[in-house]
Amino acid sequence: MNSLSLNLLLRSLHDRRFSLSLIVLALAAAVALFISVQNIQRMTKDGFENTIANVDLVVAARGSDIQVLLSAVFGIGSTNSLMAAQSVRDIADLPEMAWHVPVSLGDSHKGFRVIGTTDAIFAHVLADGDKRYRFNKLLSLAVGADVAARLNYSVGDRIVLQHGLGDYGAAHDDLSFEVERILQRTSTPFDRAIFIPLQASEAIHRGWRGGRRMIALKPEHVDANERHKEAERHLKGHKHSYDHENEYHNDHDDDHDDEDSETEHMHGPSGIDAVFFGLKDQRSIIQVQREVAAYEAESLMAVIPGITLSRIWQIIGLVDRGFIAINILIIGLVLLSMVAMTVLSADNRRREMSILRALGAAPRLLVGMLTLEALFISISALVLGVVFAGGLSLVAQDILAVQFGLMSDQGFMLSDAYLALYLVPTALLANIFPAIRLYRNSINDGIMVRR
Amino acid sequence: MGINIQNLSFGFDKPNGFSFKISDLSLVTGQTYVLLGPSGSGKSTLLNLLSGILRPNSGLIEIAGQNLLGVTAAHMDRFRGENIGFIFQTLNLIPWLSAHDNIALALAFAPGRRARLNGAVSDNVNALAQSMQIEERLLAQPAGQLSIGQQQRVAAARALIGAPSVILADEPSSALDAANTKLFFELLIGSLDTTRQTLLVVSHDTRAIDLFDHTLMVDDIIENRGNYE
Secondary structure, rough: OOOHHHHHHHHHEEEEEEEHHHHHHHHHHHHHHHHHHHHHHHHHHHHHHHHOOOEEEEEEEEOEEEEEHHHHHOOOOOOOOEEHHHHHHHHHHHEEEEEEEEEEEOOOOOOEEEEEOOOOOHOOOOOOOOOOOOOOOOOOOEEEEHHHHHHOHHHHHHHHEEEOOOOOOOOOOOOOOEEEEEEEOOOHHHHHHHEEEEEHHHHOOOOEOOOOEEOOHHHHHHHHHHHHHHHOOOOOOOOOOOOOOOOOHHHHHHHHHHHHHHHHHOOOOEEEOOOEEEEEEEHHHHHHHHHHHHOOOEEEEEEOOOHHHHHHHHHHHHHHHHHHHHHHEEEEHHHHHHHHHHHHHHHHHHHHHHHHHHHHOEEEEEEEOOOOHHHHHHHHHHHHHHHHHHHHHHHHHHHHHHHHHHOOOOOHHHHHHHHHHHHHHHHHHHHHHHHHHHHHHHHHHOOOOOO | OEEEEEEEEEOOOOOEEEEEEEEEEEEOOEEEEEEEOOOOHHHHHHHHHHHOOOOOOOEEEEOEEEOOOOOOOOHHHHHHHHHEEEEEEEEEOOOOEEEHHHHHHHHOOOOHHHHHOOOOHHHHHHHHHHHOOHHHHHHOOOOHHOOOHHHHHHHHHHHHHOOOOEEEEEOOOOOOHHHHHHHHHHHHHHOOOOOOOEEEEEEEOOOOOHOOOEEEHHHOOOEEEEEEO
C-alpha cells in the first residue's frame, strides 16, 4: 500500500467520521463492558480470597477447615465446638506465634453478627486506618462499614444487642452499647459485623440460662475500670458458659447444668470459637500446623485461610461460571458487532472500491485498505474501551465499594484488558468474509458500478 | 494496433447468462471510435472484457500489444491501471475527494502513467483541467459538489491523465443535453494524444457521432448474441 492509497483511506475514514464514530463508540462500550466485568470478577475473587489476608492461621476445634472459615470469617454456620481458654493460651505461647486474635460469636444486631474479640483485631486483621483503635469502654463497640451505612449509625449512638443469631432471640436490653467507632471498609465480611470487647461478650451473658435472661444487669455490674484486668484474665482459665439461642456449641452445652451455678459469677469466657494467628516467620506455617494438630489437651486444627478460601471459591464456582458466561456473551456481542461493522463498511464502500478497482487497484490492495480500516477501528475501540473502563472504574469505585462491598487495592488493572486485545485479531478475522465479498463484488460490478 | 480482438467467445457462467462472439475487431492507435447499439446489446460487457475485469472463454484480446488472455489477475490489474483510462456512465467520481484529487487518483495505482507525466502531478492536473475547461477554483472543491457537466469533465480528465494507451467510455453523455454532449466530446477528443491513444466510446446516442473518426454498430461486430447455454 503506497502513501497515496493510505492517504485515500484516511480521507475516506474522515468522510465517514460520523458513522465510524458511532461504530467505534459501540465497540468501545462493548470492550469497556468486557473489561469491567473482568475487573469485577477479579475484585470479587481477590476480595474473597484475601478476606483475612493478614492472618496466617485460624485455629479452632477440630472439624472441617471449610466449616471453620465459614463460621469464623463469614458468619455462616458454626464451629463444631469451642476452644478452651487454656488451649488458646498454650497455642499462643508457641514461639512461632507473633500475635493472636480470639473471636467469640453468637450474638447479633438487626441481622448483623456480633463478634466478641480483642483490640488485636484492629491492629492485625482489619483496615490499616483502624490499626490504632482500642475499645475504650467495656460497653463500647465498633461497627463495620456496611452496618453503619445500612443502619445509619454514627459515633455516639447507643444500641442493644440480640441474644443469638436469629430474629427470635431475646434482646440484651438491660445493657446498651455505645457506638465508638465506624470502621473503615475492608471489602470483607467484617464490614457486616459489629465488634465488641471479648469481656463485654462474656459480661452481657451473665445471668442468662437456656436462652433466657434470669437476672437483669445494670451497667455498673460491668465496671469499665475492670476492663484491663479482665483482659488479662480472660484467657487464664476462668470458667464461663456461653448460652446462645441457637445452642450450636454442643460440647459446651453438655456440661451446662454443672456450670450454671458458677456462670453468673465468673468472668472471662470458658471457650472461644476460633483464634486468628499471625506468625513471626511464615516459613514455619506447616510446622505450626503440625504442632496444633498434635496438641494433646484438646483436639484442634490450624487452617491456612488462603488455601481454604481458594477451595471454598472453587466449590461456589457458580459465581465464577456466571462471570465466564457473561464474558462469553460479551465476546459474542463484540464479535458480532465487529462483523456487522465490517460488512456495513464494505457495503458502504462498494462503489468506492469498484471505482478503485476499475482504476487499476489490485484486489489485495482493496482488501488491504479494508483490513487497515478494521485494524484502525478495532484499535481505536480497544483504546477507547480501556479508557472508558478506567473512567468507569474510577467513577463507580465508591458505588461498588458501598453498595456491593467490592474493593480492590489495585483498583482498575490494565491486565484485565489483556483479553480484550483479542478484539484486534477478531476484527481481522471478521474482515475476511466481507473482504471476499468485496472482491467478488468488484469483479461483478466491473465498470458498471450498480450503486 | 490499439485494440485487436480475434475469435472472442464469452458467456456469463450462470444459467441463462448473456453470451456473445466477436470474430474480428481492430481499433487503430490514434483513432477515435464510437460503438452504437441499444441497451443490453453487450456494449458494457465488451468494455469489461477489454479492461480485463471479465475474462473471455476463448479468443484473443490484444491491447497496446499485450494479449490479455492468460495473464494473471495481478498482472491484469497493473496493466489496466497503466494502459486503460475509463469514463463511467455514472461518472463514479469519489464525492468526498476534490476534483483535483479525483483526477490524480488514476495515477495512484499506475506508476508508469505517473512516470509519463511531464512535470509535477499538480501541473499536469491543472493543464488537463484547463484543456477540459474546468475552472481552476473548481479543482479544490469536493467532486460531489460539482454539476453533472463539471463532473463529466473531471471524469474525462481522470481517464486522460498519464496518457493511457486506450480510453474506454461507457455512455459518458447520457446525462448531458445535445449542446453539452457535443462540447464534452470536442474537449475529450481535443485532449487526446492522437499519436498514441485510442478512444472507444460505447453509446446509444447519435448526437455527436460526426466528431468520431469511426462509427461502429454493435450488430456488425457482435455475433451470436444470446443466452448462455
